[in-house]
Amino acid sequence: MTYCVALTTAEGLVFASDSRTNAGVDYVTTFSKMHILTPADDRVFVLLSAGNLATTQEVLNRVNRDLEHNATTPNLSNVEYLFEAADYIGKISHAVQSDRGPALQASGVSADTTLILGGQIAGHDPGLYQIYPQGNYFAATEETPFLQIGENKYGKPILDRISRATPSLADGARLLLVSLDATSRSNAAVGPPFEVAMIARNACAVGNYFKLEADDPWLKNLQKEWNQGITNAFFALPRFSWEQSPVSVVGS
């Protein structure tokens, strides 16, 4: 399983991903699902992936081969708009799946991969696109500023509550980490290390990237404080009218 999430804020873009990969519960491994691409000085891309690992790696191999050998056809170094980058990646992803699909389907395995592509090309706004296995795509908006792929449900409620109130990249990074935390608590197939990358608006580069292992002291403290904060908020909720007020309870 996988959980990747990205957020667009006024300050720029934030990306986060887990690293747990499993082919059945008896083969659990660690693979990065965050791929940072800087094919030219005027642009930066972050690609998050959820789905068939071989498909995702082949997409990246073809993308990098195009950068080395196909300078005159569309590739990540020469597309003008971010949507063209999403379109280009979507076409490659669909082509890989078309190549591999029949053999995999015969074994009851899906070749699908779902991707989030975010970044900025100088002169244009930063943006986030979700790319479906079929190659089509849509962009995040101010109204719905986050995109999720993989195991998306456990971590969505906190995004629904907070995502439009996170003006800073740091708040955005904390938000994606607590969304990852909720998901990894509820689904054992999602787990650390967690990767986080941030792209400040108009920087056209990843300004901050870090990887948090399961035993990272800062991550453990964040998880502890978040759990305590939620627990405190829960036990401070309004009483029912039929409950005794705490001060009226006397020892028996």
Added chain:
Amino acid sequence: MTYCVALTTAEGLVFASDSRTNAGVDYVTTFSKMHILTPADDRVFVLLSAGNLATTQEVLNRVNRDLEHNATTPNLSNVEYLFEAADYIGKISHAVQSDRGPALQASGVSADTTLILGGQIAGHDPGLYQIYPQGNYFAATEETPFLQIGENKYGKPILDRISRATPSLADGARLLLVSLDATSRSNAAVGPPFEVAMIARNACAVGNYFKLEADDPWLKNLQKEWNQGITNAFFALPRFSWEQSPVSVVGS
């Protein structure tokens, strides 16, 4: 869609359910998914249902018919153990689905219903059972004191955090309501009115039942306070080491 959840605590049992039913997004209606059964003075049952509405109603119709006409065969008024009640309901549910399944499958519709049966028979501990469409069942435990059916993912993280720390029935009711709140915010097919029922240990009766409509002032206040509490907890989370301390930020 549906979301029903039940919790066992030292004080007894708590049940909660939404009431939104949909046959496609263009036919959304309100049906209770909480069924309280008190077939004898020494016992109480609450049945929560998620799945095919006609199947669920037919299960209840057969259960009630057995109470009126089949006093000598197993029914809810004469079973000795709670697991026998779960077994009885499971057999009826499976029989209804076997009757209706072929015709429904031909139309691409599932006859499945998944149930939670909770309650107490005097002289035995209270308990909660989840009953699968196939008629088999398992009980909640101290280690995992909650059961969920229907749209279970959005509301699970808060149960994972809090469920083992809720000694009182009132805390349990609040917990199930905030779990319902998270679910209905993220999935429009889950919605109020929310029903809540509580069975105190050894009472063998529902001691408290209430239904909260979407515009109920107490529910709206709970939702507001919970959202504010979570938001406050979020913005109080530890800073990253590379963040400026708030006091060092000066106006530009």
